[in-house]
Amino acid sequence: MNGVRLGKITRATTGSRLRVLELCSGCGGMSLGLQSAGLELLGHVEQDEPAAATYALNFSAPPGISAESWRKARDMEKCGPEELAVELGISNVAEGFDVLAAGLPCQAFARIGRSKLRSVTGDEDAYRNDPRAKLYRRFLEYVEAVQPIAMVIENVPDILNFGGHNIPEEICETLDVMGYTCSYTLLNAAFYGVPQMRERLFLVAYDKALGLTPTFPSPSHSAELPSGYEAARTVALKYIPEIGAHFIPIPVAVDGLPSAVSVEAALGDLPAINEHWRDPVTMRRRKVQDQIDYRANRDLSAYAELMRKWERFTTEGSTDGHVVRLTPRDFPIFRRMAAGDDYPRALRIAEEMFTAALERMSQRPDPESVSWLAARKSFVPPYDPGKFPNKWWKLDPKAPSRTLTAHLGKDSYSHIHWDSDQQRMISVREAARLQSFPDGFRFAGAMNAAFRQIGNAVPPLLAKAVGEHLRGEIVSAATSRMKLDRARRRAA
Template identity: 25%
Template sequence: MFTSNYKYNFIDVFSGAGGLSEGFFNCGYNPIAHVEMNGFASDTLRTRSCYYYLKKTGNLNYYYNYLRGSISKEQLYEKVPKEVLMTVINEEISDKTYKSIFYKIDDIMKKDNIKEVDVLIGGPPCQAYSLVGRASTQGGMENDPRNDLYIQYARFLNKYKPKLFVFENVPGMLTAKDGVIWKRIKQRLRTVGYNIEHRLVNAHDFGVLQHRKRVIIIGWRKDLDLHYPEFARMHVNAIVNDLLNDLCHLAPGEEHNEYITEPNEYLIESGIRDELDILTDHQTRNIRDVDRDIYRIAIEMWNDNHRRLHYTDLPENLQFHNNRVSFLDRFKVVEGDMESAHTMLAHISKDGHYYIHPDIEQARSLSVREAARIQSFPDNYYFEGPRTAKFVQIGNAVPPLMAKGIATAIKNLLDGLEK
């Protein structure tokens, strides 16, 4: 359905809210299908597919009317062919379902006359590999079934035999189960016909204003003369406050979708904001008065030579947790005056204590839109579902700017095959 004017195509598995896919879309790839088990994330992918279809056909006014609340989601979906929405497959990838998922993808390829898949992208849910998850879960997630989702990924490789694949995950994947899982992953991916290499990369090197380390595994079919690509490093002259200062000030629990200044150079050059954008999701959670008092203390300390608040630094009347030995950094201010914020995690869906806005006058946690901006999502990217679901989608996502850098490097490799 998107195939015209697109040179290469891809399948996105374990898609989440589509951060990785967004980077490939921006580089001119055609998405054959997205496979995602979460219902809210799948709706987000459908809505984003509507955006790209309507943009291609010159009908973006329907999309912006949806963001304004002038039309419903159902009315938006009526403005695009049903085939566009059917590219999003809302199913869990498992031993029981993978064959039916293949059938649906085969049907899409047949209808769109797609003969081959150029790239498979995706990263299985990473909680089972993350150091935080292993530390906070009894048994270190040793028996978590997500440890073995790479087997499902390999099935897609074996079925569609793309020229290349991109497998993204957390650094902890390399050390999970004392390295046994990583050894199994390498063996499985090579067994289905691929040479593979991996690199540890930081999202900040792609122009994202966030310190976010990830493992990027890239594989290429053994019959192709390819190699691990070099990613172009980007240095931008911007600080985290450049993501925050044009947005309306909020008190805890408020939502005001208004810009208060024109976009700065970073917002424009990164594609995060443009003149047509309709601001959405600038909403923040409510908090207790005592937590707001703690936030102010944390912000004052950060503004005093970048000192971090430890829980035991608080006055006794503000210490409510019995645990005063571990997780002492549970209150953390976002680094507004620095070039990168600390890593955005899905934990922001549970509370905002680790993502305190640096403005002491507001003394609140980040809004949904501010979190999305730190992840480099453009303001025209709409997340479906309640606020908690939006935060989960954002925290789990690959930053689109980082994904664009990866997609560009992959495109250069594919272009080289045609010379």
């Protein structure tokens, strides 16, 4: 029996908070959820400098750790557990943390990431050699050094089918040998109060001495998954072993739960933004950190109230993040799109606008001439609707949003605001709301960096649900074990 881990199990019965080390923490979505679930953040590793800066902005350094060390960006491949412990002022890395969490980079596993890599390299199987796909092995090295009593891993569902290989199953088999009991499943954020259809794999592991198999939180909301999500689940679950799998059936919402939070409920109280087309100079000068007042005389949804009053992140009267992209060619298209319209419909609208513009010309240019092509370019986007059907999408205010991605950092057309009068894509703060970051959560860096951080993050409300469930299971099992040990000693 591992004495270090046994000491941590005993500590869990004393009311002390479970201490967390998170790898690939990003800007802190999972950390925020775990902190809100009652866990203590004592260390994190993140190599992206803006994300690491955001983390430090929002989470105070533990006692004895300098602000510089807490803010420092670190590559988990280059920064080993012992080196990290020294930098964080922890004398023994095996005794410093109870929970090891990780939102391992998903780009190598996600099918959209595989397609992008294939287009760059021309190699159908290039994703297999992406070094980010091997970071889970580095995670296991951290497990050996840290000796946690619990672990949480989050990733995209496609990690279940990485070229026909089920990586979570491999991780679980390795952790079995290391003395842990493991489970994994798929959770959709919309079922846990997040206004977004975001499907993710979660893997949880406990020290075998706790005597329990990990389970997952029951949904707090009901939602109807679009057909595309059901199809993606089928593909992802194709390589679950028929015998001996560590997979647990996906939790199902029971009757009577509140409906999933809609986009309108999530964003309706945030400021209207029109400067991008009324006064572009003002928008160019605006920074992510600039504050703007909330809309006046708006009834707050329960979700909006939560975002304003989240403990440690309360806001009063205003919030930041009201920056959007300046793409004037497309604003009239956004205005004419209906809620739920995608790129093929946007392209037809643009073609209609171009045709109408030609009819207004006193001298029409010859088709395919230089002047004709120039005129067309000023109205019509260049993307092939066959290859990019989901490149544009106008939010449906009555339903949860589609999945936010890191690609928001380069192109936010996948989430166009439903209000045609505003004729724009979503702002940084709106993206943060859709990901369940509270309004007092600040983002370091400029607009692109903020969008990327948000799209990469674990939704805090989903992480909170997982964290509360994990903490409850650990404390209950540890307490039961302690009582049993005491009874055995008395009997002896």
